[in-house]
Amino acid sequence: MATTAVVPTPLLALPEGWTAEKDIQIIGKLSGATQRTLEPVGPYFLAHARRARHKRTFSEDDR
Amino acid sequence: MSGAKVVAPADRTVIGLTFGNSNSSIAYTVDDKAEVIANEDGDRQIPTILSYVDGDEYYGQQAKAFLIRNPDNTVAYFRDFLGKDFEHIDPTHNHASAHPKEVDGTVSFTVKDKAEEDAEPSTLSVSEVATRYLRRLVGSASDYLGKKVTSAVVTVPTNFNDKQKAALIAAANAADLEVLQLISEPVAAALAYDARPEAQIEDKIVVVADLGGTRSDVAVVASRGGMYTVLATAHDYEFNGVALDKILMDHFAKEFLKRNPSAKDPRENARGLAKLKFESEATKRALSIGANASFSVESLSDGIDFASTINRLRYETLSRSVFEGINRLVESVIKKAGLDVLDVDEVILSGGTAHTPRIASNFSNIFPQTTRILAPSTNPYAINPSELGARGAALQASLIQEYEAEDIDQSTHAAVTTVAHITNAIGVVSLNAAGEEIFVPVVPAETAVPARRTVQVAAPKDGGDVLVRFVEGNTHIKVTQPEPKPKEDKSAKVEDAADSDAESDFSDDEEEEEEKREKVWKIGNTLAEAAVRGVKKGGKVEVTIQVNADLSVILTTREVGAKGGVRGQLSA
Ligand SMILES: Nc1ncnc2c1ncn2[C@@H]1O[C@H](COP(=O)(O)OP(=O)(O)OP(=O)(O)O)[C@@H](O)[C@H]1O
Ligand SMILES: [Mg+2]
Numbered sequence: 001m002a003t004t005a006v007v008p009t010p011l012l013a014l015p016e017g018w019t020a021e022k023d024i025q026i027i028g029k030l031s032g033a034t035q036r037t038l039e040p041v042g043p044y045f046l047a048h049a050r051r052a053r054h055k056r057t058f059s060e061d062d063r
Numbered sequence: 064m065s066g067a068k069v070v071a072p073a074d075r076t077v078i079g080l081t082f083g084n085s086n087s088s089i090a091y092t093v094d095d096k097a098e099v100i101a102n103e104d105g106d107r108q109i110p111t112i113l114s115y116v117d118g119d120e121y122y123g124q125q126a127k128a129f130l131i132r133n134p135d136n137t138v139a140y141f142r143d144f145l146g147k148d149f150e151h152i153d154p155t156h157n158h159a160s161a162h163p164k165e166v167d168g169t170v171s172f173t174v175k176d177k178a179e180e181d182a183e184p185s186t187l188s189v190s191e192v193a194t195r196y197l198r199r200l201v202g203s204a205s206d207y208l209g210k211k212v213t214s215a216v217v218t219v220p221t222n223f224n225d226k227q228k229a230a231l232i233a234a235a236n237a238a239d240l241e242v243l244q245l246i247s248e249p250v251a252a253a254l255a256y257d258a259r260p261e262a263q264i265e266d267k268i269v270v271v272a273d274l275g276g277t278r279s280d281v282a283v284v285a286s287r288g289g290m291y292t293v294l295a296t297a298h299d300y301e302f303n304g305v306a307l308d309k310i311l312m313d314h315f316a317k318e319f320l321k322r323n324p325s326a327k328d329p330r331e332n333a334r335g336l337a338k339l340k341f342e343s344e345a346t347k348r349a350l351s352i353g354a355n356a357s358f359s360v361e362s363l364s365d366g367i368d369f370a371s372t373i374n375r376l377r378y379e380t381l382s383r384s385v386f387e388g389i390n391r392l393v394e395s396v397i398k399k400a401g402l403d404v405l406d407v408d409e410v411i412l413s414g415g416t417a418h419t420p421r422i423a424s425n426f427s428n429i430f431p432q433t434t435r436i437l438a439p440s441t442n443p444y445a446i447n448p449s450e451l452g453a454r455g456a457a458l459q460a461s462l463i464q465e466y467e468a469e470d471i472d473q474s475t476h477a478a479v480t481t482v483a484h485i486t487n488a489i490g491v492v493s494l495n496a497a498g499e500e501i502f503v504p505v506v507p508a509e510t511a512v513p514a515r516r517t518v519q520v521a522a523p524k525d526g527g528d529v530l531v532r533f534v535e536g537n538t539h540i541k542v543t544q545p546e547p548k549p550k551e552d553k554s555a556k557v558e559d560a561a562d563s564d565a566e567s568d569f570s571d572d573e574e575e576e577e578e579k580r581e582k583v584w585k586i587g588n589t590l591a592e593a594a595v596r597g598v599k600k601g602g603k604v605e606v607t608i609q610v611n612a613d614l615s616v617i618l619t620t621r622e623v624g625a626k627g628g629v630r631g632q633l634s635a
Contacts, residue, residue: 004605007503007520009493011604014528014594024593024631030614031535031588033483036292038252038511040475041459042257044264044289049474051513058515058609 068236069468070213077243077464078204080217081251081457082197082231084156085276085304086415087111088450089204090457097255097454099447102203108415108449109203110159112139113196122199131337134160136174140277144170144189146230156277156305159337163189175331193234201240210578213215214241216460218248218452220280221296243463244471248273250291251455252372255446256437257289258458264289266507266516272393272426273452274416276304281393283400283407284486285509292484293510295400302388304347304416310374310381311343312336315358319369329364338363350375351418352442390425403540404430405582412438417448424606449496482511482612487535487587489608489616493520502536502584504606515609519623522598529595529604531620531629535587545576591618593629598622611635 007049038045079090079097086108089100099107104124114126114137116567121129127138140156141163147163157163161172170189175182187195196452204212217235219228232242249271256262266287273280279299285292316330330336338360349356350373356560359370379386397404410426417423423438430436437445446454463471490504506516522529595604603623610616617633621628 005518006117006603007493007518009495009501010521010523011491011493012530012532013374013523014596015531016531018528018592018594020592020594022631023596023629024591024618026591026631026633027589029590029635030485030489030610030616031634032486033273033512033614034486035295035481036484036509036511037477038480038482039247039284039291039293040244040480041250041291041455042254042289043462045291046462046474048290048511049479052479052612053473054329058513 066511067232067468068239070241070243072465072467075241075464076205076210076212077213077214077216077457077460078201078208078212079199079251079458079460080200080215080249081452081456082135082142082193082200082217083111083275083453084278085111085142086449087196087200088453089200089207090450090453091204091208092457092461095258095458095461097258097457099450099453100204101384102200103206108137109200111142111196112137113192113199115174118176120176120195120199121198124433128341131334131341132159134333134337137161138172138174138187139615140191141172141192141277143168143277145216145234146192146224146227148375155302159340183442184617190230190234190237193231194237197235197240198238200535201238212240212301213478214243214460214464216244216246216456216463217242218251218456219245220278220298221247221249221282221293222280222298241468243460243468244475246459247282247293248280248452249284249293249296249411249413251453251459252286252411252451253286253291253455254458255451255454256411257286258455266510268402268406269409269411270393270397270407271411271413272389272417274389274419274422274448275414276416279303279389279392279414279416280342281396283396283402285507287507287510288514288516290511292509294402294509295396297392297396297399299388299392302385302392303367304414306381306385307347307419308340308343309415310385311347311358311363311378312383314373315339315343315346315369315371318371319363319367320321323365323367326367332364333538347375347378348418350378351420358464375420386419386421389422390429393426394429403580403582404434405540405580406538407434409435411439411451412436412445413448413451415449483614484509484511485514485610485614487537488584489590489610490534490536491518491520491606492532492534492586500586502534502586504536504584505606506610508537510610512610512614513612515607517605517607519603519605520604520624522595522604523603524601526598526600526602529598530593531593531604531606533590533592533606533608534631535590536584537587538582538584541581541583543579543581545578589629590616590633591633593618593620595622 081088107122110127110456112126139160269284283294346358363369420440423441431511488504489506607619616633619630
């Protein structure tokens with residue numbers, strides 16, 4: 001997407017003594033998803049279909 | 064799609080088409096901009112009607128005019144019959160034109176389409192009627208563009224089944240037209256808006272209300288990064304443009320009888336009825352623009368001419384039940400999608416009846432002020448509702464015209480279109496002005512995967528080490544009941560209401576103190592925590608969430624402008 005949204009409300013300060021390997025701690029995973037049908041219409045869908053059919057990732061597509 | 068007409072990409076000239084029960088429309092693109100074409104009569108909304116007079120074939124507005132003088136040889140309101148068995152069609156709208164009947168198991172019409180006086184009438188299947196009509200559309204598009212149109216993207220309602228789609232493709236092919244793709248009407252309308260150069264691609268929930276002549280179709284669409292997923296649809300065949308015509312027909316027939324007490328009711332003979340309908344529709348359209356409109360018919364009944372006027376307020380009062388039916392339809396489909404009006408970012412009004420100012424202003428009352436109501440009377444940037452479908456179809460046609468038919472088939476195949484959509488939103492935690500933790504959505508619910516979103520979030524005022532907590536979130540609607548009123552006050556209000564009768568007509572619920580409803584985000588399940596260290600004073604933190612096709616998630620964050628950063632991956 002063209003412009004990056006800017007959120008004005010601030011993030012939290014890091015609690016005193018917080019540590020994690022490589023500064024990130026994985027805690028959970030996604031709770032769910034539903035199979036639905038994308039409408040095969042528009043330029044963004046065509047980009048999606050291209051990636052899906054050629055098994056390409058976003059970053060490969062960016063290049 | 065075996066046996067379907069296929070044209071090589073290099074040989075194509077493409078258009079977008081809407082093919083409605085009431086009207087059809089043609090568009091093409093120039094420099095990536097969609098334009099709707101006027102046919103040789105100057106019409107951009109071309110009545111979906113064929114008429115035969117002395118062996119000549121008329122279509123569009125000319126055929127519509129023959130509904131008065133030559134109804135038996137005029138075929139109208141037939142699109143929805145394609146691909147249907149006779150016992151499943153609704154012939155309500157065919158009373159005043161050629162009647163559909165069953166011939167060899169297919170819906171057919173019998174018309175005199177030959178010049179010779181004594182020629183036998185022809186029996187035309189609905190497919191043949193569609194083919195002849197589409198051939199006329201393609202002909203006028205070819206004339207306009209100066210080259211033979213070979214291919215089209217055509218819009219269809221969301222409830223068109225495979226048999227109906229196949230019948231439509233076959234009818235188009237028989238008219239020598241390749242169907243590149245059938246796309247659904249509400250999505251065509253959404254694309255027409257999103258393709259405007261000034262449009263911002265954003266994540267939004269869109270309601271498309273397509274209000275036509277014989278049907279009203281509403282869809283709730285999750286628009287995510289320019290991709291569309293239909294969450295729910297509803298279809299209605301009662302609250303439509305024809306119902307509004309009928310209200311004016313009855314109104315003017317009664318006026319006529321009041322002025323001419325001894326005359327016959329114009330509704331009781333076919334020609335009087337057809338004239339009433341024709342002129343009522345014109346009056347109705349005029350009321351979408353002006354505060355008053357005239358109505359005038361020569362020899363309406365018993366040779367008596369009739370002229371009258373009506374103002375918009377009167378019309379709106381008479382039409383209230385139809386407008387309310389449309390409101391209920393919209394509310395029901397939002398509920399069906401499991402959403403609330405507060406979740407809707409945009410309402411697109413599409414179709415001819417969507418020109419009606421009252422319908423748009425009613426929507427403004429149903430939805431919160433923050434919802435964009437895209438209709439000519441409520442938004443100066445609105446696109447003509449009658450042109451949205453054709454424009455969207457033309458844009459899609461230009462996007463895929465270079466594709467081999469086989470590539471189009473593959474890209475639109477369920478293997479590509481059926482994908483997981485996340486159930487909850489994913490975002491980060493931030494602090495509101497009161498110092499409470501709040502959820503900041505980054506990837507909204509109902510986003511198809513794979514998906515990637517980036518936002519920048521302010522760091523704490525003084526910078527330093529920052530905690531980025533990745534969480535799921537969802538919304539609920541918080542309802543706050545109004546403070547109960549003191550008694551005296553209440554009775555005074557009731558009297559007031561009785562006094563201002565005319566005004567209270569449409570604003571019943573404003574008389575009561577309204578409860579306050581707001582959408583509130585709730586922080587759910589924590590996914591991960593990350594530290595971004597040493598952020599400068601007044602700095603910002605960039606957060607990227609990428610959900611892969613297998614529902615694993617890659618999280619990255621860093622100070623805006625800084626190198627490196629933190630990266631982690633959640634397993635699926
Ligand atoms: N300016 C206007 N104001 C009010 N109603 C209008 C206006 N223009 C067209 N209409 C009405 O819109 C209806 C036609 O809608 P549309 O052109 O979207 O047709 P359609 O999709 O073929 O309809 P359907 O398939 O539902 O019969 C007609 O009832 C017509 O009178
Ligand atoms: Mg329509």
